[in-house]
Amino acid sequence: MSKERLEEIRDQLEESNSYDDNSNGYWYNAIKWLIEQAERVQELEKDSNRYRKSIEQVDGDRHKVRSENKRYRKFFQDIMELQLYINYTEEELYLEMLKIVDDFLLEGDPHESS
Numbered sequence: 001m002s003k004e005r006l007e008e009i010r011d012q013l014e015e016s017n018s019y020d021d022n023s024n025g026y027w028y029n030a031i032k033w034l035i036e037q038a039e040r041v042q043e044l045e046k047d048s049n050r051y052r053k054s055i056e057q058v059d060g061d062r063h064k065v066r067s068e069n070k071r072y073r074k075f076f077q078d079i080m081e082l083q084l085y086i087n088y089t090e091e092e093l094y095l096e097m098l099k100i101v102d103d104f105l106l107e108g109d110p111h112e113s114s
């Protein structure tokens with residue numbers, strides 16, 4: 001129910017109540033309660049939409065962090081694998097590490113362009 005419609009009903013209720021000497025009547029209180037419940041539903045729907053947007057934001061952030069973690073994990077795995085090459089000289093090992101770092105940095109954050 002729209003806010004305008006609720007206001008219209010509330011105004012009509014108050015107007016009809018002005019003709020009635022019993023403002024504590026059953027129907028008056030029942031309709032007034034229904035209006036309050038409808039207003040509360042509207043507030044809860046706003047809260048729900050706000051929470052839903054927050055959850056969507058968190059899900060997007062979580063996906064981004066997982067992708068970044070995967071990227072860093074691969075980077076460190078590549079570095080660790082270099083230790084297996086015993087036949088490399090220190091200079092060759094250093095150059096291989098630089099190549100991995102360069103590749104990592106050139107790859108950049110896949111989410112920056114999104």
